[in-house]
Amino acid sequence: MSLGTMNETHGRAPRILFYSHDTFGLGHLRRSRALASAITQADPRASALILTGSPVAGRFTFPRRVDHVRLPGVTKRADGSYASQTIGMGIEEVTELRSGLIETAVQQFDPDVLIVDKEPTGFRGELLPTLERLEHTQKTRLVLGLRDVLDEPAVLAAEWERKEAIAATERFYDEIWVYGLRSVYDPTEGLPLSAATQARFHWTGYLRRDLGPIGEPPDQPYILITPGGGGDGKAMVNLVLSAYEKDPDLSPRAILVYGPFLSGELRDEFEARVAALNGRVTAVGFESEIETLFAGAAGVVCMGGYNTFCEVLSFDKRAVIVPRTTPRLEQWIRASRAEELGLVRMLDENRDGLTADAMIEAIRNLPHQPVPSQAIRAGLLDGLKYVTHRIDALLGAEPERATG
Template sequence: MSQIHEFPPARRAPRIVLYSHDTLGFGHLRRNLLLAGALKEGLPTPEILLIGGMREAGAFELPQGVDCLTLPAYAKGSDGSYRPRDLGRDLAPLTALRAQAIKATVQAFDPDLMIVDNVPRGALFELDATLAALSRNGHTRLVLGLRDVIDRPAVVRRQWLRQRNFETVRRFYDAIWIYGDPSLYDLAEDCGLDGAFGGRQRHVGYLDHSVRLASPTARMDADAVLCGDPAPYVYCAVGGGRDGASLCEAFARAPLPAGHRGILVTGTQMPLALREHIRDITARRPEITLVPFVREPIALMQGAARIVAMGGYNTTCEILSLERPSLIVPRARPRAEQVIRTERLAARGLVAMIHPDALTPQALGDWMAGPPPRPTGPAPDMGGSGRVRALVQDILSRPPVRAIAARAS
C-alpha cells in the first residue's frame, strides 16, 4: 500500500478590502486607488478588492491584481443629507441593498485586512452587519483610515456620539490611521479623540500623488485635452462637481493672464442644467477648454502654470505633491473641513485661499495675474503611502487586537 503524505495547505496571498462610501466627488476612490497601488508594491502578490459607491470607478485605471465592486450610488445634498443618486427614490431599500451586497462580498472574499475609509460604520451604517461578521471570524484585521480634518472639534464629537462611532471604534477596530501631519492639524488631540482611540491611532503623513505621473494614462489624457497647444494654461477643477458650479462660473468669467488658456474640468456629478450654463459661458471664450471628466488628471496638473481648485483632501494632496502655484476655494458648508485645512496651509504660504463668500471672477483674475504664493513654513509630511505599506506588513504579521483580547478574557 502506498503511503499518503499530507502536506500543509499553501499559504494564500494576503487579501485586502478597501471600502469607501463615495457620496460626493472622487476623492475617496482616488485615495483608495493610491493605497492599493502602494500595497501592491510592498506585499507579495496581494489580492485587493475595492468596494465603493462611485459608478465612475470603471473609468479609472486599476493596478494589476486589483478589482472593484461598485455599489448603487448615494448622492449627498448640500445640507449633508443622503438620497439615491439614480436608483429609485426611497433611501431605505437602497441602504439595505448596499449593506447586504457589502456583507456577502466581504464574507465570500474572506479578507485578512479591511481598511474602512473615514466612516466607522459606513454610510448610513451600512457596515454594521459586516463589522459584526468580521469580528466573529476572528482573523480579519480592521483599520479605520481617517483624513487629516473631519470638521470643527465640537461638531465631530457631537456627530461621533450621535452615530455611536466611539463605541464602534473601541469594539471593532484594531488600528486608526490618520492620513495627515499632526504639525499641521492633530485630529485626535484637537477633537478629543485620544481616549476613544485608546492609543491605536497613528498619523501616517499625507499621501504623495506624484507617483501617478508614471501612469501612461496620465500623459495620454493630458495630450488629449491639450491637443498639442504649447500655450501656458491655468487648470481649474472642482472634483466630482456636485457643488462646484460657483467656482466653475467664476473661472469661466475670470480674466486669464495674457497668452494663457484655461482648462476647466466640471466633473460628472454637476447637475446638467448647471453644466450647460457653464458651457454657454465658455462658448464665448475660445481660450477656455471645457472638459467634463479626466480619468487621470495628474499630468495636466503638473503641466499647469497655476491651479485653481476646491479644497477636498485628495485635491489638496495632489497640489502638495506637485508643488504648483495653487489657489484653493474651499467648501465652507455643511462641513468646515476644507476651510480648516486650507487656512492652515495658507498660513504657511503653501497655497493661496479665497473664501467662497468672497469668490468673484475678478478675485480669481487678480490672483492669476499676481505673484504666486511663497512658502513661509515647513512643508507637510508627504510620506503616508510608504508608512501605510509598512503598517500593513506589520499588522498582517500579528493576530488582530480583538483576537488577543478575546484570548486574554
C-alpha cells in the same frame, strides 16, 4: 515576518479590502485607489478590492491586482438627507441591500485587512453587521482611515455621537490611520476617545500621488482649473470664467476640468461662456487621469478637497484654493491651515470676497507664489510609504483584537 512571508504560511497571497461609502463626490474612491495601488506595488503578490458606492467608479482605470465592486448608489439631498438612486427602493431598503452585499463580499474575499474610509460604522450603519462578524472571527485586521480634516470639532463630536461612531472606533478597530500630520491638524480634536484608542493612532502623512507614468500634457503654459468631482463646483467655475471675461489680458490660458458631477443645464451654460472666450479657456469633461494635466500646469485654481490638495503638494504646484464652506468647514480649515504654513494661497469669501476682481488678482499673482516644496516639512508626503509599512506590520503579526 514580512507581508508576503506571513501569508505564505497561510497558503495564499495577501488580500486587502477597502470600504468606501462614496455617497457624494470622488474623494473616498480616489483615496482608496491610491492606497490600493501603493500596497499592491509594494508587494507584487498582494491584491486589493474596493467596495464603493461611487456612480463613476467604472470610468476609472485601476492598477493590476486592484478591482472594485459597485454598491447601489445613494444621493445626498440639499438638506443633508439621502435618497436611493435605485429605482423602486427606499433609503432603508437600499441601505439593507448594500449592507448584505458588503457582508457577502467580505465573506467571499476573506481579506487579511479591511480598511474603512472615514465612516466607522459605514453609511447609515451599514457596516456594523460585517464588523460584528469580523470581531468574532478575529481573522481580519481592521483599520479606520481618516483624512486630515473632518469638520469643526464641536460639529464632528455631535455627528459621531449620533452615529455611535465613538463606540465603534473603540470596539472594533485595531488601528486608526490619519492621512496627515498632527502638527498640521488633528481631525479628532474634541472627540472623547479613550487613551487606549488614542494609542492605536498612526499619523501617516499626506498621500503622495504617483499612479504610474505621466502622459504628454497639452500645449503650455496653462493653469489648471479643477472643482474636483464638480458637484459643488459651480461657484468656483463661475468665478474663474468671470475673471477671464472681465479681463481680456488675463493669462496664461486656462484648462477647466468640469468633473463628472457638473452636468446638465449648468454645464451647457458654462460651455457657451467658454466658447465665447475663444480659446483663452478650454474645457474637458471628466478626466480620470488628471495627473497629466497637473504635471504640465503652471499653476492650479481648485477647491479644497483632500485629494486635490495632495495633488497640489505632490506635483509641487502653485495653487489658489477656493474652499467650500457648506455643508462642512472641512475645506476651509484645510486651506486656511495650508496658507498659514505657506503651502498655498486661499481665496476666502469673508477676507477677500468671491469676486471677479479677487480672482483676477489671484491668477495674476500665481507666478509670484512660492511652490509648496519651499515650505514642506519632513514627513508631510510620506503617507503611502507609511501605510505600506503598517500593512506589512499588521500582516506579520498574529491577529490580536485591541481593546479599550
